[in-house]
Amino acid sequence: MSGAAPAPRGRAWVFGDRVDTDQLAPGYAMRKPLEELAKHCLEAVRPEFARDVARGDIVVGGEGFGIGSSREQAAQALRFLGVSVVLAKSAARIFYRNAFNIGLPVMIVPEAGQIADGAQLEVDLAAGLVRDTTSGREYRGEPVPAFLLEIVADGGLIPNLHKRLHGKPAA
Amino acid sequence: MTLSEKILARASGRDQVRPGEIVTCKVDLAMMHDSGGPRRVAPYLERLGAKIWDPSKVVIASDHFVPPPDVDSAEILALTRRFAREHEIESFYDMQGICHVVLQEHAHVLPGMFAVGGDSHSPSGGAVGAFMVGIGATEMAGVLVTGEIWVRVPESWLIEWHGQLGEGLAAKDIMLFLCAKLGMSNDYKVMQYAGSAVTALSMMERLVLCNMSAELGAKTGIIAPDAWTLAALREGGHEVGDDALRWQSDAGARYERHLEFDAGALAPQVAAPHSPANSAPVAEHGGVRIDQAYIGACTGAKLSDLHMAASVLKGRKVAKGVRLLIAPASTLTTREAAADGTLATLVEAGAIMLPSGCGACAGYGAGVLADGDVCIASTARNFKGRMGSPGALVYLASPYTVAASAVRGTIGDPRDLLAMKAAA
Structure with missing residues (x-):
């Protein structure tokens, strides 16, 4: 592994079931550059999110997080805004793959529904553990496979491929 | 093995695969459109200093920003054309229609293929008995460079519709009904559709079943090929032999779930x-x-x-x-x-x-x-x-x-x- 395994920590932003890609990256903003598109991220359900989210913050979803389009901007907008990890009861498969490919980890946490909005969380991706330092509770999720952690540590699939093709991840 | 498992076994060079296994598959066909395609993958290919592994296996269709309503859209289409030219992509459909439909009209997807598409409705390719999944742009760049992709072998569900749809009913009604019945979080499953009401559907109607498997949250949808499939492929200009009909589930194939419905009882949804x-x-x-x-x-x-x-x-x-x-x-x-x-x-x-x-x-x-x-x-x-x-x-x-x-x-x-x- 070339980079350190990420250890996300930050404030929880809690959303419901089936946060879809049209909420994460609305069609009407899709021709705009990422920094503009990201301002519209989740505005249909939580207008203040893009303005108030801070670097390291954690998005918590319910079932089917990221369902809908294959548009990678759904994950990129979250990463651009500084989100360090998405925790969800389940995730749509294209979103799940896209997120890792652009360097944003996703962890499946069946008890994600018990996390309160605004809680401070610390996440151990390799162990599949979420520590809620606000409530003192701990939640067990599915450990992220090592080959996906390596892609995240490299900064995404492209730097990872660069490493495989040219021997070093910096592309 | 199920039809999907057979295709994944073939594409990963194994005798057999089991649900849950992660395998690396060789890609038979990669499809992109103007929104998630060239404008997104071109900078990656440049950064990697890599060429497309096999331009004859790539299809591009401009269908999102068409016809361009503003200069930003026109520039995206111009970039798409340049990319197709520079990378010698012969199968380039510029404003000829929506990628999933164009792909079927021109018989690019064949029974038994393992295909990927840069769009979430790529499961449409399953209408002809191919295993086709949607992927994002970065992953597409990876496919274009390596010709391969990792896949978790999904559990297969068999969804049978017996009888016949009534007058004024369509494949769309079947899928809306299933969305309500099964919900939209059937992650990592492949939906295999069968039964008399399914085989009675035209190829374009079968496309609707596979297409909207995306709304079920499934990895993809698939329908075993039959005589109609071959007829449609031949009409699309592809010389396909009768041996393509070998792409069927085995008689003893194991499905995680087997659901049966009566098409005659379905009301418009x-x-x-x-x-x-x-x-x-x-x-x-x-x-x-x-x-x-x-x-x-x-x-x-x-x-x-x-x-x-x-x-x-x-x-x-x-x-x-x-x-x-x-x-x-x-x-x-x-x-x-x-x-x-x-x-x-x-x-x-x-x-x-x-x-x-x-x-x-x-x-x-x-x-x-x-x-x-x-x-x-x-x-x-x-x-x-x-x-x-x-x-x-x-x-x-x-x-x-x-x-x-x-x-x-x-x-x-x-x-x-x-x-x-x-x-x-």
Whole structure:
């Protein structure tokens, strides 16, 4: 592994079931550059999110997080805004793959529904553990496979491929 | 093994695979469009200093920003053309229609293939008995460089529809019903459709079942090839041998779930805002006043869909105060609809014809909605804000039901309008 395994920590932003890609990256903003598109991220359900989210913050979803389009901007907008990890009861498969490919980890946490909005969380991706330092509770999720952690540590699939093709991840 | 497992075993060079295994598959075909394709992957290929592994296995279709309504869109299309030229992609369809439909019209996807597409409705390829999945742009760049991708072998579900669909019913009704029945979080499953009501469907109707497997949250959908499949591929210009029919599930194949339904008992379905899973028989939403009716998208504006709409609209007019917009799924669809008189029927009824492309379905093109607008559409998704303003209300239904609602001015059942015609 070339980079350190990420250890996300930050404030929880809690959303419901089936946060879809049209909420994460609305069609009407899709021709705009990422920094503009990201301002519209989740505005249909939580207008203040893009303005108030801070670097390291954690998005918590319910079932089917990221369902809908294959548009990678759904994950990129979250990463651009500084989100360090998405925790969800389940995730749509294209979103799940896209997120890792652009360097944003996703962890499946069946008890994600018990996390309160605004809680401070610390996440151990390799162990599949979420520590809620606000409530003192701990939640067990599915450990992220090592080959996906390596892609995240490299900064995404492209730097990872660069490493495989040219021997070093910096592309 | 199931049909899907056989394809994944072949593509990963193994004798057999089991659900849950992660395997690396060689890609037989990679499809991209103008939104998620060249504009996104070109910078990655440049950074990697890599070439496309096999340009003959790549298909590009411009269908999102078409025709360009502004300079940004025109630049994206220009970049797409340059990319196709520079990378010597011969299968490039510039503004010829929606990628999933164009792919099938030109018989690019064949039974037994392992294919990927840079669009979430790529499961459409399963209509011919291929295993085709949607992927994002970065992953597409990885495929273009390596010709490979990792796949978790999914559990297969067998979904059988016995009997026959009634008059005024379509594949769209089957899928809306399943969205309500099964929900939208069936992650990592492959839905294999079978039964007399499925094999009776035309290839373009079969496409709807596989296409909207995406709305079920499934990895993909698939239908075993039969004589109709081969006939459609040959019509599309592909010399395919009868041995392509070998792509079937084994007799003892294990399915995680086996679901059976009676097609004859199905009523026209309507999905209320803002989810395909909010589907119910049309009577439950009857009388809802509409501003717009939209017949468009890969799943809802193929020739078979225009035929459905025309069968309702023939000799009738769109209700006052309602706008009926129709965007045929491809230029071939338009040509065929012009040749057989369907187009004349639609415009006589008052339909406004739009260019072929993803259009308003994805909020990109002409026909998007204002705050407070109520629309019924033959598209696949009605997520909040997808088709324009987050304050718009979008209902989903078959082309029959969309056309019937356009005539009434309110959401309603197409069957009595069709019956009236038969009696006249």
